[in-house]
Amino acid sequence: MKAGVGAPGRAQIPERTLRTDRWRIYPLTTGAILLFFIAYATVRIFMNKWYWAPEEHYLTPIYSPCLSESCVPGSSHFGTPLPEIPWFLPMAIITFVVLAGFRGTCYYYRKAGYRSLFMAPAACAVPEPHKKYTGESKFPLVLLNAHRYFFYGALVFAAINVYDAVLAFQGKDGGFGMGLGTVIILINLVMLTAYTLSCHACRHIVGGRLKNFSKHPLRYRYWTFVSKLNARHGQYAMISLFTVILTDAYIMAVSAGWITDLRIFN
Amino acid sequence: MSYKANFKIWRGDDTSGELHDFIVEVNEGEVVLDIIHRLQATQAPDLAVRWNCKAGKCGSCSAEINGKPRLLCMTRMSVFTEEETVTVTPLRTFPVVRDLVTDVSYNYQKAREVPSFAPPKELGLGEYRMKQQDVERSQEFRKCIECFLCQNTCHVIRDHEENKENFSGPRFLMRVAELEMHPLDTEDRVREAQDEHGLGYCNITKCCTEVCPEHIKITDNALIPMKERVADRKYDPIVWLGNQLFRRGSKR
Amino acid sequence: MVQVQVERFPYDVVVIGAGGAGLRAAIEAREQGKRTAIVSKSLFGKAHTVMAEGGCAASMGNVNAKDNWQVHFRDTMRGGKFLNNWRMAELHAKEAPDRVWELETYGALFDRTKDGKISQRNFGGHTYPRLAHVGDRTGLEMIRTMQQKIVSLQQEDFEEYGDYEAMLKVFPECTVTELIKDNDRIAGAFAYWRDSGKFILFETPAIVLATGGIGKSFKVTSNSWEYTGDGHALALRAGATLINMEFVQFHPTGMVWPPSVKGILVTEGVRGDGGVLKNSTGERFMFGYIPDVFKGQYAETEQEADGWYNDQDNHRRTPDLLPRDEVARAINTEVKEGRGSPHGGVFLDIASRLPAEEIRRRLPSMYHQFKELADVDITAQPMEVGPTCHYVMGGVEVDPDTASSVVPGLFAAGEVAGGMHGSNRLGGNSLSDLIVFGRRAGLGAAQYLDSLDQRPKISESDVDAAAHRAVAPFDWPSEGQAENPYTIHAELQQSMNDLVGIIRKEEEVQQALDKLAELKERARFVAVEGRREFNPGWHLCLDLRNMLLVSECVAKAALMRTESRGGHTRDDYPAMDNRWRNKLLVCSSDEHGTSAEVVEKPQEPMRSDLLELFELAELEKYFTDEELAQHPGRVAQ
């Protein structure tokens, strides 16, 4: 006997699903986007170059902060406490682990990934192909519960990104200045911040874990604020994914000299 | 403003059954349940369907329409084109009784396994004081009309009969969350949520939220906050250490 | 012939009905240590009570501290035009606050006031904000709360006996068709499982009827299929009496469009929160319909009415919130005189009175209901509303303190019981009625059991007879034509609606009685196809019998009462007649329920301390001079 909707006792209907709408679109598009990002990030991480545009003072968020002695001059905003990184390792390994870990354990990306890449389930009331299913109750998926540590990490990186953005307001002559890159960096920063603050772990930590809001009026305010952002967490997750790619690609192009930055001011 | 619509309705019982074709009149403003009633009165007097209020308040008339879990009484015919064939089947996660009626006793069994509200012993009648902002979260969950559409849609049990034993489903995980967020409840069910009710099986794919006719944000407001509470308790060494050092466990 | 197999279950108390009254009765019986069964036609937690929206009246005084049980009592009596059983109204007003607070200890989460108490809202006929509520889903909250309390009791029993159902068991989707007696006492109940069609027999000395109302005998109704008057009919056939059956409440605001949702309720909370009624000329017509008995108690200008929402001490309330019978009649008149809305109702406007956000917060399910079912956005457009059959004031005649009917062992509570609401029920007084008298019925049943020295016995022939009656619709008549139960039901609804509806006339009611006689005859030949497993056609056949009997009570009593009062309006006798005030019409039938008979009976005079709660001038509007002779006000004159 078949399992799932075909299990004995349930209404015997040969069709796996009777949905007539275009339910395949969501998993296909989301899957494509996720795969594209994974591919892009992998390529970029192993490039180990074109992450710093020295004249414009743009540092791509994917390589920020640059902490090793392999970093090109100027890109290390926080010194170089780490020794040279062997050529076969990505220099941005720390950044990458935290940022990829943050997104990889994010509740929204988990949903997107399960639906599109694992088809568990691809769409609601559409049977999934797996024989057995234990969800996030067992190793390794139970590790996803560590999301909040990545959130703490992401907070630190968000602060660093703010610093990077401030530095990007430097003109060619060293004084104040800005270009299209600065604007892009700024937009990315806003989206990243929205994404990070709207995190479910954040919502829990700022106030969600309380039983009595009325005894903690301030935390209730934070919680209310984060809850508002949280309702759009999925949107921020997707938008910020694109802004990160855009920012990185732009800085790469400027740094490689493929294009020249459009200066708005100095 | 009336037309003839094509319907396919599953009829049968726990041993066999199939989709039957019907052609039936549809008038302006009608919902799918009206059509089923018209069929009963004219073509199929013994067509079994469960319903009560016909106003989306009791959660009796859950079924699947064109493959989507929905309430029969809240699905207007105007969402379909006049040419479209409307297919109605019973819920496909629970054993079928007859035609569109399923045996939903799984849900009542799970309801019984969630430890009940534990009131504070020292408070008498009329002495409860709770602020609106403190009851609001649980109030959202108490909008639930127990239609069990979320339970029906959740792939954890829809696609894996064997998980029924260890998984209480979104409705009752939400019940755990409701009690955990009740400002005066004195019991602690966090560990149980993971160990007894199978919170870990949920992969937050949000199908429960998608089908909930009360538009309760089950995943965002109940399941994920519960997962975070479980993480506090079971997977967070800092909180664990803090609790060990300062014995703050009770002062939440 | 269908073979007859009957499963048997012995219980101390069997509660028929899992609505608010039934659940509260069962909780009480179980807490008194009795083995209790709850039988319900629908699934556990789906009873009609889930549909209640507005709230539950209890004079807790959380919003206006001037409220107390005396004020609530007075409002209830006025609403019922002084025909209420005053003892029930007294118990109700006194006990409602405790019962509501009790729900909190079961886990209910009502909306709160600023200082954390239960918030209370305004409703028609209530002097102060009095209705405990949760948005507009109060009934759901009550059902869920008591359902969960029952689960909690079952968990306790599991701890003690290793069986969740040792002391308290729910029989969902199980319909009782007959009560069985041992001589004059209750001995059991005969039922069938809706899903399997199998029969079961409850062997029990005490039965609490909590089966709700009769609205499904009317075409336009806010009630669900459960409301086929089963409890009323079961009581009649068991030898109990019904009172006040002529009083049927038509709620003024039901949806009128589209046709398939006609009748679905629009909560009075809309008006309580600021919504106003308007006719097609945009006039707030209720100002023209304040009846003499309420003159002086309601605002006479729009300005004053609008001031009242925020400052109740210096303004009188809006006439939009007159008791339901008055508002329903007013709407009826407006429509008849050509000032109705396009689909034959009037307009109920909240859109122009509250900000959209506030409407969605306070009336979420109304917003939802109109959006999904009628494509109307109530935050932008007015609703179209008209009267809909909503509630039956009449019901089983009971002893106020114990809820016992005249048949030993038969108790009744909730909508199926009569007397409490007199000729017209105030909104919100039903939910409180359920918990006050539900508890009393459970207690009454437990005490009855304790007083019993011997359990009654059930005779096999009664069981066989019940079973045979139940399967009769499967025997197609050997000659003549078989009748379709759906057709008979539709005809019954149409005639009750048109002929014994909101406005009644002698000829029309007589016509209805003729029609009922015809339908009753035809109903003997109803037949269904198929098997016994979940067969709605068969279920309807069995319900039809009850609807016909109860409708006959309604029509006969309506014919006899030659005055207009509350939920009974006679076009040919439009005035209230004080000589009718203390007369109850009592309905009874033989054991097969072949026909109903209605007789007059005097009401018990009100206790003098309660009478003194009213101003003499007010009482004079309702009572005859003889009745008031002893009033201290009169004596002083």
Ligand SMILES: Cc1cc2nc3c(=O)[nH]c(=O)nc-3n(C[C@H](O)[C@H](O)[C@H](O)COP(=O)(O)OP(=O)(O)OC[C@H]3O[C@@H](n4cnc5c(N)ncnc54)[C@H](O)[C@@H]3O)c2cc1C
């Ligand atoms: C739309 C709507 C809104 C309302 N709003 C309010 C409000 O705001 N405030 C207020 O106070 N009142 C309100 N009322 C009225 C109130 O809800 C009802 O009067 C009340 O719920 C009746 O409760 P009950 O316990 O008597 O019966 P119900 O809740 O109706 O329960 C009846 C039970 O009996 C069972 N039953 C019936 N016949 C049988 C049988 N033969 N065998 C076995 N079981 C049987 C049914 O299955 C059901 O479980 C409203 C009513 C409606 C319809």
Ligand code: SF4
């Ligand atoms: S979010 Fe979790 S509980 Fe809800 S349907 Fe998905 S897996 Fe099931």
Ligand code: SF4
């Ligand atoms: S949570 Fe929503 S979908 Fe699930 S049972 Fe309740 S109302 Fe239905």
Ligand code: FES
């Ligand atoms: S970042 Fe998505 S949930 Fe935390």
Ligand code: FES
């Ligand atoms: S019949 Fe009550 S929800 Fe559909």
